[in-house]
Amino acid sequence: MYRYDEFDHQLVTERVEQFRKQVDRRLAGKLTEDQFKPLRLMNGLYLQLHAYMLRVNVPYGVLSARQLRKLADIARRYDRGYGHFTTRQNIQYNWVSLADTPDILADLATVEMNAMQSSGNCVRNITADPFAGRARDEIEDPRVWCELIRQYSILNPEFAYLPRKFKIAVTGAPNDRAAVGVHDIGLRMHHDADGRPGFEVLVGGGQGRTPVIGKTIRDWIEPEEILAYIEAILRVYNLHGRRDNLYKARIKILVNALGIDKFREMVDAEWEAIRGQGLTVPEAEQARIAQYFRPPAWASLRDIDAELELQATADPAFGAWLNSNVSAHKAPGYAIVSLSLKAPGREPGDLSADKMDAVATLADLYSLGELRVTHRQNLVLPDVRQADLKELFRELVSLELATPNIGLLTDMIACPGLDYCALANARSIPVAQDISRHFTAVDKLQEIGALSINISGCMNACGHHHVGNIGILGVDKKGKEFFQITLGGASDQNATLGDRLGPGLPQAEVPGAIEAIVDTYLAQRESEQETFLATYRRVGIDPFKTAVYGEEPVRRVA
Amino acid sequence: MTQVLTANRLDDGRVVFLTPTGDWSPDLNDACTVSDDDAAQELSAVGALAEAACTVIGPYLIEVLEDEGQLQAAAIREAIRAAGPTVQAGQF
Numbered sequence: 119m120y121r122y123d124e125f126d127h128q129l130v131t132e133r134v135e136q137f138r139k140q141v142d143r144r145l146a147g148k149l150t151e152d153q154f155k156p157l158r159l160m161n162g163l164y165l166q167l168h169a170y171m172l173r174v175n176v177p178y179g180v181l182s183a184r185q186l187r188k189l190a191d192i193a194r195r196y197d198r199g200y201g202h203f204t205t206r207q208n209i210q211y212n213w214v215s216l217a218d219t220p221d222i223l224a225d226l227a228t229v230e231m232n233a234m235q236s237s238g239n240c241v242r243n244i245t246a247d248p249f250a251g252r253a254r255d256e257i258e259d260p261r262v263w264c265e266l267i268r269q270y271s272i273l274n275p276e277f278a279y280l281p282r283k284f285k286i287a288v289t290g291a292p293n294d295r296a297a298v299g300v301h302d303i304g305l306r307m308h309h310d311a312d313g314r315p316g317f318e319v320l321v322g323g324g325q326g327r328t329p330v331i332g333k334t335i336r337d338w339i340e341p342e343e344i345l346a347y348i349e350a351i352l353r354v355y356n357l358h359g360r361r362d363n364l365y366k367a368r369i370k371i372l373v374n375a376l377g378i379d380k381f382r383e384m385v386d387a388e389w390e391a392i393r394g395q396g397l398t399v400p401e402a403e404q405a406r407i408a409q410y411f412r413p414p415a416w417a418s419l420r421d422i423d424a425e426l427e428l429q430a431t432a433d434p435a436f437g438a439w440l441n442s443n444v445s446a447h448k449a450p451g452y453a454i455v456s457l458s459l460k461a462p463g464r465e466p467g468d469l470s471a472d473k474m475d476a477v478a479t480l481a482d483l484y485s486l487g488e489l490r491v492t493h494r495q496n497l498v499l500p501d502v503r504q505a506d507l508k509e510l511f512r513e514l515v516s517l518e519l520a521t522p523n524i525g526l527l528t529d530m531i532a533c534p535g536l537d538y539c540a541l542a543n544a545r546s547i548p549v550a551q552d553i554s555r556h557f558t559a560v561d562k563l564q565e566i567g568a569l570s571i572n573i574s575g576c577m578n579a580c581g582h583h584h585v586g587n588i589g590i591l592g593v594d595k596k597g598k599e600f601f602q603i604t605l606g607g608a609s610d611q612n613a614t615l616g617d618r619l620g621p622g623l624p625q626a627e628v629p630g631a632i633e634a635i636v637d638t639y640l641a642q643r644e645s646e647q648e649t650f651l652a653t654y655r656r657v658g659i660d661p662f663k664t665a666v667y668g669e670e671p672v673r674r675v676a
Numbered sequence: 677m678t679q680v681l682t683a684n685r686l687d688d689g690r691v692v693f694l695t696p697t698g699d700w701s702p703d704l705n706d707a708c709t710v711s712d713d714d715a716a717q718e719l720s721a722v723g724a725l726a727e728a729a730c731t732v733i734g735p736y737l738i739e740v741l742e743d744e745g746q747l748q749a750a751a752i753r754e755a756i757r758a759a760g761p762t763v764q765a766g767q768f
Contacts, residue, residue, distance in 0.1 A: 165734075198765070215688035216689065468765060536752065537765075594752075
């Protein structure tokens with residue numbers, strides 16, 4: 119993985135000391151909240167319902183065991199002994215104090231981590247396929263480009279005050295595990311006829327109150343030109359994006375207002391002006407960054423499918439886990455293991471400091487000391503020997519991290535919701551807990567198959583409800599929480615937005631409604647291979663509407 | 677309508693309520709309650725001074741209900757602010 123060079127170290131260290139002085143001035147009463155707020159946000163510090171919240175970047179979701187131990191240490195020393203992994207592959211601490219924050223940032227710097235630009239109207243953490251560099255279906259490892267974009271965008275003065283936040287995601291695999299279609303810029307790597315890599319660039323995707331699937335602005339950009347092209351997009355957005363209305367300030371609004379063709383024309387004009395100049399990535403720099411992402415020293419092994427099959431037959435629980443939580447690795451004899459942070463009744467994405475330490479130990483023992491954070495709020499051990507899977511499974515079971523539900527109904531995304539978030543209208547976590555307690559039978563979950571449920575506590579959509587196969591949106595109606603269900607969303611390579619099923623339901627009725635939807639799917643599907651999404655796209659919303667609301671939908675208050 | 681003044685404390689961000697003695701307490705039941713507009717304005721004025729003095733952030737009035745001698749925030753958001761998250765966080 120990438121290691122800081124002297125410039126990174128200097129930049130991060132100076133930033134920590136700069137923020138320490140800003141915090142001192144704030145605590146001494148020399149800065150008002152209005153003056154201080156943009157400064158703290160640029161350093162990842164929010165003020166939430168109950169306390170300050172610090173959001174720490176996990177660049178493109180890549181984490182070392184050493185870094186995870188430091189995150190555990192911070193959770194214990196400065197917070198309440200846990201952290202929350204987010205849909206942007208970051209970690210959030212919910213209970214930090216303002217006075218401690220500079221020390222936390224200094225601690226993070228010792229393991230080459232930071233919280234710069236994890237908030238504010240700037241380019242946020244670059245996110246990527248959590249299986250990058252390991253997945254068997256991968257065309258190109260996107261991490262090299264993520265790191266280059268990170269270095270280009272971090273503290274870039276031209277883009278420190280964009281009209282609004284700006285999110286970039288990159289996938290190097292045809293199966294999109296990074297939700298690039300719902301990012302301000304989404305990058306998909308492809309090969310040309312000669313096998314050389316390049317980027318397809320999507321622009322103007324996003325969720326929130328105006329969800330939009332990104333549009334392809336260019337089919338092909340040579341890799342060395344990607345920074346110049348991103349700069350051209352950022353410049354057009356910076357100049358023409360709306361600053362008069364917070365809700366219309368994202369790039370998706372600009373792209374929609376201008377139309378993709380006009381927007382492309384403006385970007386191309388800007389691009390022509392800067393093309394071939396300072397932002398062309400030199401080959402030597404590409405090679406320098408790429409060496410950080412060279413494959414580790416994988417042993418020369420062979421796949422052991424037959425042995426695993428025997429073990430799975432002997433131990434069905436292991437078999438179920440193998441089925442859902444283990445993915446194909448590009449190196450023979452290795453596997454990618456997903457650790458589910460969605461055990462029944464748990465808070466999606468939360469992990470205690472003790473378990474972070476335990477997972478760091480497992481990463482050292484079984485995965486060459488590396489981990490990944492996924493946008494679905496799970497962790498990944500990317501380099502596990504297939505021969506070690508059984509032993510690792512036993513260890514994960516004892517940690518409650520082996521729930522065999524990755525990609526299944528209970529692998530829910532949930533934002534912090536009204537339990538923590540100052541923007542939320544309704545609670546998300548208790549809804550996820552209710553659903554996960556309702557659907558505990560492993561056989562049933564595996565029978566249902568691939569199905570994503572995404573839950574947001576408000577229309578800002580941090581819980582990605584628009585692109586959940588089943589989306590749940592919490593709303594407030596006259597002081598009471600209601601939950602609106604959408605169906606048919608997807609965040610993969612065929613991203614779509616969900617359709618609203620009907621009026622909102624009270625929390626107690628949500629698990630029953632999900633069950634009715636699932637039963638309808640099971641009754642309607644043409645084969646076990648037809649996924650929920652495929653069935654929904656084939657039969658439409660009506661049977662599901664009837665299942666939840668009856669033939670004559672009752673008008674409810676939400 | 678009975679109201680109290682709430683804010684977040686500057687140094688640790690914790691939820692606090694203005695008490696009758698002009699202090700800030702994390703306990704809603706310590707809060708100074710008011711039930712007319714003039715008194716509510718007075719509370720807001722105290723809050724504005726505390727914000728200017730960088731003691732608290734963002735003071736505002738909330739509606740409360742009294743139930744068997746205990747104060748309860750009327751809105752669910754404020755009830756959660758006063759009592760903390762409704763989930764057993766950090767156990768996993």
